[in-house]
Amino acid sequence: MFVVSWISRGPYGGLDWTWTGENYVRLLDSLVLGIFLKSFGYALGTTLVCGLLGFPLAYCIARSSKSWQQWLLILVMIPFWTNFLVRTYAWVLIFRADGVVNGFLKILGQDPISLLFTDFSVCVGLVYGYLPFMVLPLVSALERIPIQVEEAARDLFATRLEALWHVVVPLSRPGWVAGSVLVFIPSLGAFITPYLLGGGQSLMIGTLIQQEFLVARDWPFGAALSFGLMAVILMLWGWLGRKPEEQSMI
Amino acid sequence: MNRNVFLIHMMRLCLLSGCLLGLGCSDASPNRSGDSSEPATLYYFTWSDYVEPASIAQFEQIHHVRVVVDTFSSNEELLAKVQTGMTGYDVVVPSDFMAGIMGRLGLLAELDGQRIPNIRHLEDALQHLPFDPEHRFAIPYLWGTVGIGYDAEVVSEAPRSWQALWDPAFAGRISMLNDQREVFGLALKALGYSLNSQSESEIRQARDMLIKQKPLVKAYTSEQFDQLLVSGEVVLAHAWGGPVARAMRERSSIRYEIPQEGGTIWTDCLAVLASSSNKSLAMDFINFLLDEQVAAQISERLLFASANRQVRDRLPSDIRHNPAVYPPEEAMTRMEWMEDVSGAMRYYDRGWTELKVQ
Numbered sequence: 001m002f003v004v005s006w007i008s009r010g011p012y013g014g015l016d017w018t019w020t021g022e023n024y025v026r027l028l029d030s031l032v033l034g035i036f037l038k039s040f041g042y043a044l045g046t047t048l049v050c051g052l053l054g055f056p057l058a059y060c061i062a063r064s065s066k067s068w069q070q071w072l073l074i075l076v077m078i079p080f081w082t083n084f085l086v087r088t089y090a091w092v093l094i095f096r097a098d099g100v101v102n103g104f105l106k107i108l109g110q111d112p113i114s115l116l117f118t119d120f121s122v123c124v125g126l127v128y129g130y131l132p133f134m135v136l137p138l139v140s141a142l143e144r145i146p147i148q149v150e151e152a153a154r155d156l157f158a159t160r161l162e163a164l165w166h167v168v169v170p171l172s173r174p175g176w177v178a179g180s181v182l183v184f185i186p187s188l189g190a191f192i193t194p195y196l197l198g199g200g201q202s203l204m205i206g207t208l209i210q211q212e213f214l215v216a217r218d219w220p221f222g223a224a225l226s227f228g229l230m231a232v233i234l235m236l237w238g239w240l241g242r243k244p245e246e247q248s249m250i
Numbered sequence: 251m252n253r254n255v256f257l258i259h260m261m262r263l264c265l266l267s268g269c270l271l272g273l274g275c276s277d278a279s280p281n282r283s284g285d286s287s288e289p290a291t292l293y294y295f296t297w298s299d300y301v302e303p304a305s306i307a308q309f310e311q312i313h314h315v316r317v318v319v320d321t322f323s324s325n326e327e328l329l330a331k332v333q334t335g336m337t338g339y340d341v342v343v344p345s346d347f348m349a350g351i352m353g354r355l356g357l358l359a360e361l362d363g364q365r366i367p368n369i370r371h372l373e374d375a376l377q378h379l380p381f382d383p384e385h386r387f388a389i390p391y392l393w394g395t396v397g398i399g400y401d402a403e404v405v406s407e408a409p410r411s412w413q414a415l416w417d418p419a420f421a422g423r424i425s426m427l428n429d430q431r432e433v434f435g436l437a438l439k440a441l442g443y444s445l446n447s448q449s450e451s452e453i454r455q456a457r458d459m460l461i462k463q464k465p466l467v468k469a470y471t472s473e474q475f476d477q478l479l480v481s482g483e484v485v486l487a488h489a490w491g492g493p494v495a496r497a498m499r500e501r502s503s504i505r506y507e508i509p510q511e512g513g514t515i516w517t518d519c520l521a522v523l524a525s526s527s528n529k530s531l532a533m534d535f536i537n538f539l540l541d542e543q544v545a546a547q548i549s550e551r552l553l554f555a556s557a558n559r560q561v562r563d564r565l566p567s568d569i570r571h572n573p574a575v576y577p578p579e580e581a582m583t584r585m586e587w588m589e590d591v592s593g594a595m596r597y598y599d600r601g602w603t604e605l606k607v608q
Binding site: 207 | 324326329354422425428464467468470481595598600602603
């Protein structure tokens with residue numbers, strides 16, 4: 001792949017063995033950078049929403065009794081028994097004009113709304129798909145925080161929320177980092193969800209890479225795009241990985 | 251039915267791109283043992299949703315062989331697999347322009363006309379096409395057109411021009427194929443150019459026109475438009491004829507129209523790979539698929555027109571006279587074959603990306 005990204009596209013697709021750096025220059029095109037940025041926006045949004053939804057869920061699971069905990073974790077895992085594609089397609093059926101949501105609205109006497117093929121439907125699909133990746137690391141991180149720490153905070157006149165915010169949230173940091181990485185990276189490269197739920201309206205970086213390989217037959221540029229994406233992810237990883245150390249030094 | 255097929259199709263897409271993005275293609279090519287005691291096996295590589303199982307079983311019985319079917323979802327996928335050395339397939343089904351490319355790249359074996367007598371019955375419109383004028387490498391199999399599928403209950407006037415897809419009255423109820431050459435081809439046709447234009451300025455005009463249309467478009471999709479037409483979510487769809495014909499069975503108000511400016515005509519071809527070790531059996535298979543009776547059975551099930559002209563008379567009249575399956579005679583003169591645009595592909599690709607980021 002790395003070698004391919006430095007050579008030229010052949011006349012019928014395929015490869016023409018002349019060396020060139022052009023593919024990487026094309027990465028700096030404002031068009032491509034725009035797509036990178038947009039994908040980042042989606043991925044960041046997905047990670048944030050997953051965090052907001054995932055934390056309360058993970059907290060409840062971690063603080064429930066052992067037998068409950070098992071059942072709750074199984075509930076989180078069950079969707080994985082079904083193919084991701086099938087689950088994503090289920091959202092199409094829910095959001096369709098004659099789908100479940102609009103069926104309810106009709107019963108309530110409301111006008112149908114257009115949900116499918118919008119930014120909203122893409123976000124719901126992404127959050128739904130990756131939420132468990134946020135919840136599971138958070139549960140394991142939260143479990144390791146003894147309940148006594150929280151009780152100590154309460155004894156020092158912290159309200160419940162304050163105890164959560166100042167004690168539990170910072171202590172569960174490894175869970176946050178792991179969860180965010182697990183959500184952010186796949187949602188950055190996602191192409192099935194935007195394809196199915198976005199109606200091909202917008203282009204994410206994953207879709208663009210797929211397009212270069214399978215439509216434009218421009219493998220070298222597709223390879224260069226993949227490496228660009230990988231470089232960005234590695235840089236982010238490095239940055240995230242360094243954070244906890246810095247914090248412990250403070 | 252269609253939904254399942256679509257899912258399988260998408261899964262293949264995932265697998266393939268996973269393959270390409272990962273390590274280059276893995277070794278998934280069928281295994282050959284070369285053991286003569288086993289019945290011979292024919293490897294058939296075709297489009298998803300393009301096989302009529304009964305006919306395959308029939309061939310297996312007649313020739314005492316095993317046919318292994320594997321599927322792809324785009325011409326580019328087919329080319330990529332064959333080019334990266336995934337040999338082992340015997341019969342493949344490239345579309346017109348791709349058959350030309352594969353022929354020129356030396357990936358296809360020369361066909362022996364003697365072994366494929368059914369070539370005599372080829373539809374007039376499919377004979378001696380520019381991508382392979384002497385039928386050296388490829389024989390048309392199933393064919394059709396691209397046009398507009400619409401719901402006559404909502405769209406009272408038949409869309410006689412591609413401009414109908416720019417009608418603000420149907421904003422948010424229009425779908426376009428998710429295929430850059432087809433979408434640009436449509437716009438180029440609407441502008442009065444060839445859909446094979448290699449001129450950067452013409453392609454740019456088409457792009458500007460498509461950008462103007464985008465706010466009206468509900469979705470760019472090549473797989474879901476028939477279901478969207480059936481559910482009423484979309485009332486005008488830039489569409490392949492076959493799926494529209496299938497949608498008609500579920501919603502009787504659906505119609506198909508080929509606009510005055512003309513559109514794409516395509517044919518998928520049967521061809522034998524140069525690397526096939528079973529060329530004579532492969533050619534028997536091709537001849538079998540083009541047999542009048544077998545081809546009629548296939549067309550009736552898939553709702554795509556057969557390249558064998560005798561098949562028309564065997565089909566029920568509602569299929570034979572359905573413009574989504576067999577384009578009307580008067581429309582034939584307006585149709586244009588899609589050709590490979592080689593270097594200009596970059597303008598299309600860029601225009602498409604610009605359209606999508608809007």
